[in-house]
Structures are given as structure tokens and as C-alpha cells.
Amino acid sequence: MRFFSAESSCGSRTSHGFSNDTIVRVFDSKRSRDQYVFLSDNISCKAIPASKATMYATNYDLGRNETNAPKPFTRECWAISNWSHPYDRVICGYIGNIECVNSGEIDGKYIIERLYK
Numbered sequence: 001m002r003f004f005s006a007e008s009s010c011g012s013r014t015s016h017g018f019s020n021d022t023i024v025r026v027f028d029s030k031r032s033r034d035q036y037v038f039l040s041d042n043i044s045c046k047a048i049p050a051s052k053a054t055m056y057a058t059n060y061d062l063g064r065n066e067t068n069a070p071k072p073f074t075r076e077c078w079a080i081s082n083w084s085h086p087y088d089r090v091i092c093g094y095i096g097n098i099e100c101v102n103s104g105e106i107d108g109k110y111i112i113e114r115l116y117k
Contacts, residue, residue, distance in 0.1 A: 002026050003033040004048050006056040011044035024057040024098040026080050032093020054078055057098040068100050075103040078115040
């Protein structure tokens, strides 16, 4: 079972950040996720249910004028990736972030597994 949190990458103690830069983190236990949310300095950080994870992970790319969600009938899919800041790797129970990837990259260096198997 996986547990999720969401936060703005530009959020801080005094700012909720932006609505189109949400990071969804994946944890191996509820306790780890709740501890991370409690200790976070980011006021936008919150625990989210698994059923809402991809909704929060879907951000709007203003440069391409489209969302970063997997497009139907392509090789894109939601996956758990550990391509992150080195600080993230020391968070207890942290597995990775949810990202849209090409399914051909699943066996790659930074992709842990598909979100939906």
C-alpha cells in the first residue's frame, strides 16, 4: 500500500506557491507520510488519498499549452520516479514522485514502477 502527499514546489512558510507546479510524493507507510506533512515548512503540503494522486500530479504546462498527463493511445503512463533532489532521498519512508513517463522508459535508471499495474 502506498501513501501520498501533495505540495507546490514553490510553496514556503509564507506562500502557497503556484497551482501548476504540484509535486506528488509517494511514501511506503502512512506514518512516514504523516510525519513528512507535519514537519514540512511548506504550507501547501498536505496528505492526499490515493484516488486523488493523479489529479494532483496533473499540472498545466504553460509553455506547451497542455497538461502533463498521459495522452490516450500513446506510450505515456503515470509512474513512480526517484528523479528528485538529493534532499528528498533522506526523507524516511519516501519512495519517489509521481510523473508522466514514456512506458518504454520503465526499466530506466530513475523509474521505479508504473503507478497502476
